[in-house]
Amino acid sequence: xxxDRSARRKLWSHTMTVLAGLCALVALIPLGSVIYQxxxxxxPVLSLSFLTSNPPxxxxxxxxxxxxxxGIGSAIQGTLVLVGLAAAISVPIGLAAAIFAVEYRGRFLGxxxxxxxxxxxxxxxxxxxxxxxxxxxxxxxxxVFSALTGSLALSVIMVPIVTRTCEEALRTVxxxxxEAALALGIPKWRTTLQIVLMTALPxxxxxxxxxxxRASGEAAPLLFTAFGxxxxxxxxxxxxxALPLLIYNFAESPYKNWIDLAWGAALILIILILIASxxxxxVVGRMVRRMRGG
Amino acid sequence: MNGTKMRVERLSAYYGKTKAISxxxxxxxxxxxxxxxxxxxxGKSTLIRCLNRMHETLPRxxxxxxxxxxxxxxxxxxxxxxxxxVGMVFQKPNPFVTMSIYDNVSVALRFNGRHSREDTDKxxxxxxxxxxxxxEVKDRVDAPALSLSGGQQQxxxxxxxxxxxxxxxxxxxxxxxxxxxxxAKIEGLVNELKNSYTVIIVTHNMQQAGxxxxxxxxxxxxxxxxxxxxxxxxxxxxxxxTEQYITGRFG
Numbered sequence: 447x448x449x450d451r452s453a454r455r456k457l458w459s460h461t462m463t464v465l466a467g468l469c470a471l472v473a474l475i476p477l478g479s480v481i482y483q484x485x486x487x488x489x490p491v492l493s494l495s496f497l498t499s500n501p502p503x504x505x506x507x508x509x510x511x512x513x514x515x516x517g518i519g520s521a522i523q524g525t526l527v528l529v530g531l532a533a534a535i536s537v538p539i540g541l542a543a544a545i546f547a548v549e550y551r552g553r554f555l556g557x558x559x560x561x562x563x564x565x566x567x568x569x570x571x572x573x574x575x576x577x578x579x580x581x582x583x584x585x586x587x588x589x590v591f592s593a594l595t596g597s598l599a600l601s602v603i604m605v606p607i608v609t610r611t612c613e614e615a616l617r618t619v620x621x622x623x624x625e626a627a628l629a630l631g632i633p634k635w636r637t638t639l640q641i642v643l644m645t646a647l648p649x650x651x652x653x654x655x656x657x658x659x660r661a662s663g664e665a666a667p668l669l670f671t672a673f674g675x676x677x678x679x680x681x682x683x684x685x686x687x688a689l690p691l692l693i694y695n696f697a698e699s700p701y702k703n704w705i706d707l708a709w710g711a712a713l714i715l716i717i718l719i720l721i722a723s724x725x726x727x728x729v730v731g732r733m734v735r736r737m738r739g740g
Numbered sequence: 741m742n743g744t745k746m747r748v749e750r751l752s753a754y755y756g757k758t759k760a761i762s763x764x765x766x767x768x769x770x771x772x773x774x775x776x777x778x779x780x781x782x783g784k785s786t787l788i789r790c791l792n793r794m795h796e797t798l799p800r801x802x803x804x805x806x807x808x809x810x811x812x813x814x815x816x817x818x819x820x821x822x823x824x825x826v827g828m829v830f831q832k833p834n835p836f837v838t839m840s841i842y843d844n845v846s847v848a849l850r851f852n853g854r855h856s857r858e859d860t861d862k863x864x865x866x867x868x869x870x871x872x873x874x875x876e877v878k879d880r881v882d883a884p885a886l887s888l889s890g891g892q893q894q895x896x897x898x899x900x901x902x903x904x905x906x907x908x909x910x911x912x913x914x915x916x917x918x919x920x921x922x923x924a925k926i927e928g929l930v931n932e933l934k935n936s937y938t939v940i941i942v943t944h945n946m947q948q949a950g951x952x953x954x955x956x957x958x959x960x961x962x963x964x965x966x967x968x969x970x971x972x973x974x975x976x977x978x979x980x981x982t983e984q985y986i987t988g989r990f991g
Contacts, residue, residue, distance in 0.1 A: 551799070622834040626897070629794055630848045630904055631824030640851065644838045737837050737884055 488713030504701040524687035532600035540608025548616040566606035574602035575667035593686040596672025611653025665690035745770035745938040751805035775953030792826035793819040827906035833893035835885035842881040848904035871899035891922025
């Protein structure tokens with residue numbers, strides 16, 4: 447049988463389509479197995495009290511006894527406190543840096559900001575923790591392990607992400623809109639805040655959320671700063687727990703109830719990030735549709 | 741006979757080391773339409789962008805000479821105040837995408853000073869009427885600006901500029917992104933606007949200059965070649981270069 451050219455092309459095209467589809471499936475395997483494992487092992491421990499009570503003391507069941515399951519309430523609370531404070535610190539700094547770099551391109555300084563943010567984004571996150579740790583060991587050892595230093599370490603990670611994503615967001619605003627505003631006699635600062643920033647707002651919010659999600663999943667910068675604690679929030683100058691920290695500390699422990707707890711915490715962390723991601727897409731999508739008039 | 745509203749004296753403008761326009765001196769009569777024509781790259785957009793100091797918003801730009809508005813050199817004034825007196829409409833419609841029709845038109849009033857809601861409402865209606873857009877949008881002024889067609893968006897931009905109550909209206913090829921029907925509407929509008937404003941329009945379309953302008957200036961390679969009443973310039977050009985351009989031998 448003789449192939450004509452068009453049949454050969456069609457066969458080639460189909461082969462490649464199938465191959466590309468297989469690659470896509472392979473790429474999904476890690477994600478799928480992570481979620482599968484977390485649901486399988488974390489699912490059974492989930493309950494309302496799991497979300498509210500604090501982690502139990504270590505325990506391995508022996509014949510005739512049972513261990514308290516406990517919960518991850520303090521870790522959820524700690525993550526909210528740490529990431530909340532870190533966002534309060536890093537969003538204004540990152541946004542202001544981005545605005546300066548894009549709108550007031552003082553040539554050299556603007557480039558320097560972008561470059562520095564790029565480098566900082568690539569720095570391993572544990573460096574952020576060590577940096578804050580070293581600084582406070584010298585400056586004020588009494589609060590080396592605290593919610594404050596934990597938030598600062600997370601901010602070191604968040605600032606460059608906020609800066610870079612907001613820069614990109616502001617750059618997508620067409621120059622013609624800035625010209626339109628300036629030509630109406632609107633001052634530069636007002637043009638920047640009320641025209642450029644408002645136009646870029648969906649992308650800016652997405653960038654901020656990206657940095658929040660990244661910080662929520664970080665354990666390394668918190669190892670020598672927030673440190674971890676079985677208890678809930680005890681003030682900004684005391685150690686505090688966080689979900690990734692709890693997973694790191696408990697998953698490696700030899701105690702059955704702690705390991706279960708770590709799996710439960712992993713599942714909760716995945717769910718929280720999923721919810722945040724879906725919610726932000728809905729909000730941003732709605733904002734964009736409102737602009738387009740749909 | 742009208743007086744001269746704006747006049748440039750020996751005006752040169754630079755992009756870095758490139759001299760885009762060179763020692764241009766020309767006057768723009770009050771409540772008339774003046775057109776600036778010339779081939780691409782002749783500096784006509786640069787010239788009009790100097791008139792409300794938008795040229796200097798681009799990096800590494802520089803202006804030399806004088807730009808007189810009612811005899812006062814605007815290069816000595818605060819650019820923000822100059823732009824409130826000299827409005828501008830750009831090549832492509834550029835409405836503020838986050839805002840409604842109403843908010844677009846009222847933006848200068850809302851941002852640049854305190855006006856009562858009543859005054860703002862009146863200004864919006866008046867500006868939309870002047871821009872010949874009111875009838876089409878009066879039932880949906882709260883709709884997003886981007887829900888309008890391209891031609892409507894350009895008239896919205898004209899209304900937005902008029903709401904600021906400028907003395908001079910600059911139009912930088914306002915029809916180049918529009919279809920013939922929308923172009924005809926804008927041209928009709930320009931004829932109306934000259935009753936209240938001094939209009940300066942840049943166009944690469946000579947027929948358009950012929951239809952709307954009282955006076956026309958011809959620029960070539962950054963220099964002013966000839967300026968005069970539109971009919972004279974088109975029918976009895978004094979310069980050979982002008983004649984060659986308007987008869988389509990280059991450009």
